[in-house]
Amino acid sequence: MPAPYRATDPVDFLVVGSGAAGGSVAKELSQAGFDVVVLEQGPYLTEKDFTHDELKFVFQNYLINDIRKQPQTYRTTAAETASRDLRMVYGRQVGGGTVHFNSNYWRFLELDFRERSLWGGIPGTGFSDWPITYSDLEPYYTKAEYDIGVSGLAGANPFEGPRSQPYPLPPMPVKSSGVLFERGARKLGLRPFPAPVAILSRDYRGRTACKHCGYCPRFGCEFASKSSALATVIRMAERTKRCEVRADSYVSRIETDSQGRVTGAAYFDARRKERFQKAKAVVVCANGAETPRLLLMSHSNRFPHGLANSSGLVGKYLMYDLGTLVSGLFEHPLNDHKSIDVTRVVFDYYAADRRRGFYGGGGIDCRFGSNPITHAILGVPPDLPQWGSEWKGLVGEYFTHTMSSLAHATSLPMESNRIDLDPVLKDAWGLPAMRVTYRRHPDDIANMKFLLARQREILEAAGARKVWDLGPDDLSYSVHLMGTCRMGADPAASVVDKYHRAHDVPNLFVVDGSSFVTSGRQQPTATIQALAYRAAAHMIESAKRGEV
Amino acid sequence: MAALPEVLAAQRHAREAVKTGKQPAFLDKRAAADIEALTSEIVPTTGTPGAKEAGVVHFIDRALATFEQDNQRAYRDGLAALNAKRATMFPGSASIPALTSQQRIALLQSVESTPFFALLRTHTMMGFLADPVYGGNPAGGYRTLGFQPAHMYAPPFGWYDDKANGGEN
Numbered sequence: 168m169p170a171p172y173r174a175t176d177p178v179d180f181l182v183v184g185s186g187a188a189g190g191s192v193a194k195e196l197s198q199a200g201f202d203v204v205v206l207e208q209g210p211y212l213t214e215k216d217f218t219h220d221e222l223k224f225v226f227q228n229y230l231i232n233d234i235r236k237q238p239q240t241y242r243t244t245a246a247e248t249a250s251r252d253l254r255m256v257y258g259r260q261v262g263g264g265t266v267h268f269n270s271n272y273w274r275f276l277e278l279d280f281r282e283r284s285l286w287g288g289i290p291g292t293g294f295s296d297w298p299i300t301y302s303d304l305e306p307y308y309t310k311a312e313y314d315i316g317v318s319g320l321a322g323a324n325p326f327e328g329p330r331s332q333p334y335p336l337p338p339m340p341v342k343s344s345g346v347l348f349e350r351g352a353r354k355l356g357l358r359p360f361p362a363p364v365a366i367l368s369r370d371y372r373g374r375t376a377c378k379h380c381g382y383c384p385r386f387g388c389e390f391a392s393k394s395s396a397l398a399t400v401i402r403m404a405e406r407t408k409r410c411e412v413r414a415d416s417y418v419s420r421i422e423t424d425s426q427g428r429v430t431g432a433a434y435f436d437a438r439r440k441e442r443f444q445k446a447k448a449v450v451v452c453a454n455g456a457e458t459p460r461l462l463l464m465s466h467s468n469r470f471p472h473g474l475a476n477s478s479g480l481v482g483k484y485l486m487y488d489l490g491t492l493v494s495g496l497f498e499h500p501l502n503d504h505k506s507i508d509v510t511r512v513v514f515d516y517y518a519a520d521r522r523r524g525f526y527g528g529g530g531i532d533c534r535f536g537s538n539p540i541t542h543a544i545l546g547v548p549p550d551l552p553q554w555g556s557e558w559k560g561l562v563g564e565y566f567t568h569t570m571s572s573l574a575h576a577t578s579l580p581m582e583s584n585r586i587d588l589d590p591v592l593k594d595a596w597g598l599p600a601m602r603v604t605y606r607r608h609p610d611d612i613a614n615m616k617f618l619l620a621r622q623r624e625i626l627e628a629a630g631a632r633k634v635w636d637l638g639p640d641d642l643s644y645s646v647h648l649m650g651t652c653r654m655g656a657d658p659a660a661s662v663v664d665k666y667h668r669a670h671d672v673p674n675l676f677v678v679d680g681s682s683f684v685t686s687g688r689q690q691p692t693a694t695i696q697a698l699a700y701r702a703a704a705h706m707i708e709s710a711k712r713g714e715v
Numbered sequence: 716m717a718a719l720p721e722v723l724a725a726q727r728h729a730r731e732a733v734k735t736g737k738q739p740a741f742l743d744k745r746a747a748a749d750i751e752a753l754t755s756e757i758v759p760t761t762g763t764p765g766a767k768e769a770g771v772v773h774f775i776d777r778a779l780a781t782f783e784q785d786n787q788r789a790y791r792d793g794l795a796a797l798n799a800k801r802a803t804m805f806p807g808s809a810s811i812p813a814l815t816s817q818q819r820i821a822l823l824q825s826v827e828s829t830p831f832f833a834l835l836r837t838h839t840m841m842g843f844l845a846d847p848v849y850g851g852n853p854a855g856g857y858r859t860l861g862f863q864p865a866h867m868y869a870p871p872f873g874w875y876d877d878k879a880n881g882g883e884n
């Protein structure tokens with residue numbers, strides 16, 4: 168660990184949050200010679216803390232935000248009073264959600280950045296083009312893939328934009344679900360390809376290849392084979408000796424001076440003592456849900472509606488993680504509980520198509536995604552016995568002979584869908600709780616029904632003996648946190664510019680899923696990380712010119 | 716977040732209690748007997764071990780005393796309601812353990828859609844399959860599932876990927 172920075176000496180950059188975005192920004196800035204402090208509210212866990220205990224990691228949500236300490240409220244429209252509920256789910260430790268993510272690491276396609284131009288406006292939404300294109304971001308996708316280690320097959324995705332480099336690592340070995348999915352998809356004339364994942368298929372830069380343990384989603388990787396921010400960029404940043412990652416530091420407020428420039432951040436330390444870290448510039452990377460909350464909590468006389476919120480759009484255009492799950496039972500054992508989650512995907516239904524009669528599209532994968540206890544509770548289809556001797560006779564067959572497919576669907580940006588501060592409820596630190604207002608657009612629902620039917624076709628074509636699903640997403644919680652501080656050229660219609668600098672505050676940057684203008688087809692982390700590298704490159708240039 | 720060491724302790728406790736024939740600490744005798752009888756219908760002992768051999772009642776006992784304290788009331792009320800139901804469904808019956816297995820199944824079926832049943836079922840599955848790192852897996856829950864607890868594998872993983880990963884199928 169580098170020597171801690173003194174709170175009274177302004178550091179060059181203060182980064183709030185240490186996930187995909189914060190970790191990458193901290194790494195780039197510290198490697199460029201700047202002094203960086205990262206404030207992370209969660210603990211600093213490492214590989215030795217990561218076991219396969221399903222009760223702890225899945226049912227007790229060990230790595231996920233705890234709504235008993237940081238409660239949230241939810242409502243569908245502003246006309247309702249919000250009630251307590253968990254809606255925004257994220258990783259709360261050094262490395263953020265990348266510690267326990269499923270590691271699907273999809274680049275956006277070229278079309279994702281200019282869908283408004285391709286499709287036209289959609290009434291009742293803020294459907295817009297991004298202020299940047301795929302080619303603006305391409306060098307940074309590549310940089311992220313090489314820094315962290317991503318496995319995949321370049322050229323295999325027929326819809327992908329041009330790449331400057333192949334993936335640094337070959338694809339992961341295919342699982343039985345992948346073989347079956349590929350078989351079914353090809354029969355239908357689709358073009359499946361090996362899933363790109365932030366997991367090491369071979370040893371890479373001092374880290375060891377994946378051992379196929381089967382404990383990715385919700386678990387941390389004890390081998391550091393998962394390319395989390397913790398296993399990669401955080402450690403690179405610390406090695407520069409110019410970056411201090413200060414865990415158990417919960418930022419409550421970003422402070423500004425009479426010129427309207429940020430001066431640092433107030434935070435609670437592990438003992439809930441209030442502290443202040445001075446900084447020449449602040450980069451907020453607290454994720455698509457906590458970032459707008461923090462900006463809104465940082466209101467002042469000069470910024471009465473929240474920091475960087477002259478547009479009134481901080482927190483608005485929240486997009487949700489929408490998807491549909493279909494499962495199938497096959498003749499022979501798949502043993503899909505082994506190894507990583509996803510090994511094959513299809514993008515043939517990714518682009519929106521007018522002939523379908525609605526806007527939307529999705530990427531479709533194959534997976535299993537259950538550990539033993541979860542499977543015992545949820546794995547046998549709902550039309551069959553859920554307990555008793557008949558259940559006991561079935562549960563094993565469904566554990567070994569089943570696979571699922573998850574479609575990752577578009578979520579339209581609507582102004583009424585938002586994060587703001589609950590007027591009543593407080594968290595355990597006395598700060599206003601997050602209030603979530605969200606409902607789906609009718610096209611989102613039509614799209615999910617469409618994707619569900621396509622997934623069923625694929626599993627049937629793959630030879631499933633039984634296919635079942637639970638209908639379009641029941642709208643529980645979201646793990647992909649997008650929108651809420653959208654980027655754009657017009658300060659009246661966006662929160663940050665195309666380099667993630669707040670329109671209203673010259674030395675404040677906001678980089679994470681909150682910058683997204685549209686949702687892509689979920690799996691936002693590769694794009695979040697590429698945006699972070701690009702934003703950092705701009706911060707470095709500007710700081711060197713004295714323009715931060 | 717529930718205190719995690721307590722989760723682990725509950726699992727270990729369940730294993731040890733089965734081995735040593737220990738009595739539940741939190742649940743009174745009658746509640747413990749009811750829970751054992753009910754969970755043994757949820758995951759019955761067939762050719763392979765079930766909830767009884769896994770010590771699910773001891774897992775639940777410890778859980779309610781520690782990380783599941785919030786559910787103490789749900790158990791108290793849930794068991795009371797079940798016993799009331801038993802008295803109307805099977806007049807003259809003395810207790811849940813005194814019912815025949817078929818009667819217990821009928822009783823459980825009559826409450827299948829209640830939150831208490833969902834809770835009891837979830838806890839049964841948890842106790843049945845809790846991580847063997849914390850005291851072994853005498854009930855063979857993993858055997859019922861066909862889960863091979865090696866925690867490190869090499870391809871091929873299943874029948875269908877054998878050829879793709881260099882095998883014969």
Ligand SMILES: Cc1cc2nc3c(=O)[nH]c(=O)nc-3n(C[C@H](O)[C@H](O)[C@H](O)COP(=O)(O)OP(=O)(O)OC[C@H]3O[C@@H](n4cnc5c(N)ncnc54)[C@H](O)[C@@H]3O)c2cc1C
Pocket residue numbers: 183184185186187188189206207208209256257258259260261262263264265267268269270271272273384385416417418419452453454455457458461646647648678679680689690691692693695
């Ligand atoms: C179970 C699960 C599976 C997932 N699987 C995938 C997947 O396969 N593919 C994919 O692309 N995405 C996946 N995701 C989403 C992925 O985790 C996120 O997209 C990614 O982590 C976002 O990075 P971020 O840096 O924007 O935010 P985060 O990773 O959320 O990091 C933000 C950090 O900021 C900290 N923070 C927040 N507020 C404060 C504050 N006030 N003070 C100090 N610190 C603060 C948080 O504790 C957190 O550590 C998954 C998420 C979950 C929950």
